[in-house]
Amino acid sequence: MHSTYYAEAQKLAQKEFRRCTAAGQHPYPPALDAFVTADRFSGGIDLGIASIPMEFIVGTRSAGRTNAFARNFMPLLPVGSEFSSKWQSLCQAHLDIGIRDPIKVYEYMNRYYVEEGNKRVSVLRFFGAESVDAHVTRVLPEVRSDPETEMYFELIDFYRVSRTNYIEFTKPGSCARLQQLLGKSAGELWSDDDRANFRAAYYCFRQAYEARGGRQLSSTVGDALLAYLEVYGYQDLRQKTDQQLKKSVAHVWEEITLQQESPSIDVKLAPEEEKSEGLLAKVLPKAEKPMKVAFIHDKDPDLSGWTFGHELGRQHVQRVFGDKIETAAYFNALDADPLDVIHEAIADGNTVIFTTSPRLLPASLRAAVDDPKLTILNCSLNMSHRYIRTYYARMYEAKFIAGVMAGSLAGGDDVGYICDYPIYGQVAGINAFALGVQSINPRAKVRLEWSSVGGLGSAMERLAGQGVRLISSQDLARLRDSGHTPFGLAIVTENGTVNLARPVWQWGVYYETILRRIQDKTFQSEADRSAKALNYYWGMSAGVVEMRYSDKLPAATRKMAEFLGRSFRAGMCEPFRGPLYDQSGHPVAVRDQTLSPEQIIDMTWLNENVVGAIPAWGELDETARLTVGIAGIMTSKQEN
Numbered sequence: 195m196h197s198t199y200y201a202e203a204q205k206l207a208q209k210e211f212r213r214c215t216a217a218g219q220h221p222y223p224p225a226l227d228a229f230v231t232a233d234r235f236s237g238g239i240d241l242g243i244a245s246i247p248m249e250f251i252v253g254t255r256s257a258g259r260t261n262a263f264a265r266n267f268m269p270l271l272p273v274g275s276e277f278s279s280k281w282q283s284l285c286q287a288h289l290d291i292g293i294r295d296p297i298k299v300y301e302y303m304n305r306y307y308v309e310e311g312n313k314r315v316s317v318l319r320f321f322g323a324e325s326v327d328a329h330v331t332r333v334l335p336e337v338r339s340d341p342e343t344e345m346y347f348e349l350i351d352f353y354r355v356s357r358t359n360y361i362e363f364t365k366p367g368s369c370a371r372l373q374q375l376l377g378k379s380a381g382e383l384w385s386d387d388d389r390a391n392f393r394a395a396y397y398c399f400r401q402a403y404e405a406r407g408g409r410q411l412s413s414t415v416g417d418a419l420l421a422y423l424e425v426y427g428y429q430d431l432r433q434k435t436d437q438q439l440k441k442s443v444a445h446v447w448e449e450i451t452l453q454q455e456s457p458s459i460d461v462k463l464a465p466e467e468e469k470s471e472g473l474l475a476k477v478l479p480k481a482e483k484p485m486k487v488a489f490i491h492d493k494d495p496d497l498s499g500w501t502f503g504h505e506l507g508r509q510h511v512q513r514v515f516g517d518k519i520e521t522a523a524y525f526n527a528l529d530a531d532p533l534d535v536i537h538e539a540i541a542d543g544n545t546v547i548f549t550t551s552p553r554l555l556p557a558s559l560r561a562a563v564d565d566p567k568l569t570i571l572n573c574s575l576n577m578s579h580r581y582i583r584t585y586y587a588r589m590y591e592a593k594f595i596a597g598v599m600a601g602s603l604a605g606g607d608d609v610g611y612i613c614d615y616p617i618y619g620q621v622a623g624i625n626a627f628a629l630g631v632q633s634i635n636p637r638a639k640v641r642l643e644w645s646s647v648g649g650l651g652s653a654m655e656r657l658a659g660q661g662v663r664l665i666s667s668q669d670l671a672r673l674r675d676s677g678h679t680p681f682g683l684a685i686v687t688e689n690g691t692v693n694l695a696r697p698v699w700q701w702g703v704y705y706e707t708i709l710r711r712i713q714d715k716t717f718q719s720e721a722d723r724s725a726k727a728l729n730y731y732w733g734m735s736a737g738v739v740e741m742r743y744s745d746k747l748p749a750a751t752r753k754m755a756e757f758l759g760r761s762f763r764a765g766m767c768e769p770f771r772g773p774l775y776d777q778s779g780h781p782v783a784v785r786d787q788t789l790s791p792e793q794i795i796d797m798t799w800l801n802e803n804v805v806g807a808i809p810a811w812g813e814l815d816e817t818a819r820l821t822v823g824i825a826g827i828m829t830s831k832q833e834n
Contacts, residue, residue: 267312
């Protein structure tokens with residue numbers, strides 16, 4: 195009987211051997227000492243006895259007897275050999291009482307290499323075991339800046355708190371995001387119940403994922419699980435039956451398959467050319483019902499300049515489209531469950547929904563997954579979701595112009611910059627302003643403060659304490675806020691604040707352009723041509739960002755600023771063109787190298803002339819934490 199098992203295992207080995215040979219791969223299990231130096235072994239870390247995933251066992255500690263196994267650890271040596279007899283004896287022991295003695299392995303880059311117990315691994319793998327007990331020694335790689343090594347050290351940190359070694363990801367920051375989605379703070383230790391509950395939920399999800407065809411994807415189960423949790427949450431996962439879970443996985447399958455795209459986001463820097471109507475459509479226009487469009491906000495326009503700006507945008511499109519559309523506004527969505535507000539808008543007949551805050555993204559995504567016929571867009575940046583699109587403006591273009599103006603007016607003084615939240619897009623604004631200052635006044639420093647750390651008034655006081663009078667602050671006035679006076683580029687004097695120029699978000703133009711694209715079907719064709727998440731990141735060339743100038747701005751400075759504005763609109767100005775250096779003097783871009791849109795969006799570094807830092811999670815106020823938890827750059831979000 196056991197010789198039959200061995201013969202079956204040997205056939206699996208021969209099949210794997212032929213596959214590897216045909217693919218030009220090494221057909222035997224790789225030996226760790228072939229690519230890890232001896233000093234790395236001597237510095238190994240003893241992790242003790244742990245249950246390790248069988249699928250992560252990939253090789254052996256040394257070359258030794260590796261030619262006895264194919265790459266899948268199935269036996270290659272002939273039936274009747276001493277090796278086959280020992281393998282069959284182990285097989286008998288496994289069937290009688292189970293293999294109990296732990297094997298001995300070395301762990302390197304989240305993969306395991308066997309020093310003692312190769313045949314035990316072979317037998318257990320033949321019978322489909324998911325894990326095996328092992329005495330584990332961790333061998334650390336050299337510290338490098340490549341994504342693979344970065345991900346590995348994130349997994350090490352995650353293991354310290356969770357003692358979980360069977361989940362892996364392909365994107366940096368995923369471990370911290372999982373910890374957050376499970377409702378835990380950074381560094382919070384898992385209890386035994388936490389580990390048991392998560393393990394059960396993970397393997398239930400994995401079963402549903404693989405039943406759907408997950409093994410055909412290049413992304414991992416962990417990537418897919420994150421995509422699922424972003425939509426439904428952890429408690430939902432734990433409460434679903436197997437059949438319910440399979441249906442939910444099917445609903446979010448586009449989100450899951452998106453995870454294998456690298457990068458997963460397709461950044462649209464300008465509107466594509468609209469489709470022209472045919473002659474027949476012009477002569478015999480269709481009599482269609484008005485498109486119903488909802489704008490859902492997290493705050494009230496009387497109290498929030500951000501919401502007020504979007505409300506002006508809604509009013510603009512209502513005027514422009516007339517009776518072809520009907521718009522409705524829903525305010526203070528976070529006072530209750532925002533998903534209920536979205537459902538209310540749907541019940542009111544709205545088929546296009548704009549949610550104007552990153553804090554409304556989770557509810558927007560859930561609604562879009564539940565009803566794929568809806569068109570939902572969220573005002574945020576760098577969000578990798580297939581079921582909704584995001585939109586944001588390249589405000590850094592205006593910030594660069596403001597920086598040039600500040601540099602020309604500063605003389606021998608430093609200038610200030612007040613930023614709201616450390617979210618995607620904001621660091622680009624800081625650096626663009628700093629580069630603008632540097633381009634015309636190389637000695638001037640940019641003193642950075644954050645209004646989300648102690649409030650705007652406190653940020654102003656901190657700059658005043660450093661002798662800074664010329665400040666780039668809020669992009670728009672905060673209504674009914676006693677500290678709203680300085681906005682845009684302003685000089686603080688003894689007699690008050692003098693506003694010189696301000697960037698303007700032209701939300702009406704943005705919404706008008708998007709709605710026209712929905713009407714002429716260009717919007718849908720974009721999705722049909724791309725397998726990635728679509729992020730609109732339009733700027734001055736699309737008319738969604740402008741600079742407005744005060745009469746108190748010197749004429750020569752204004753002339754220079756207007757020239758730069760025309761350059762941006764013509765696509766001829768590139769603020770992030772090398773050489774560029776961060777605060778430590780390390781090069782970010784070499785001469786004549788221009789950063790890609792993805793590099794601009796993902797910025798976590800600050801330019802060499804910036805004095806200040808990106809705030810830690812604990813320094814932020816409550817509103818900022820809610821926003822950063824969803825759309826924050828990784829250095830702030832990871833401290834959650």
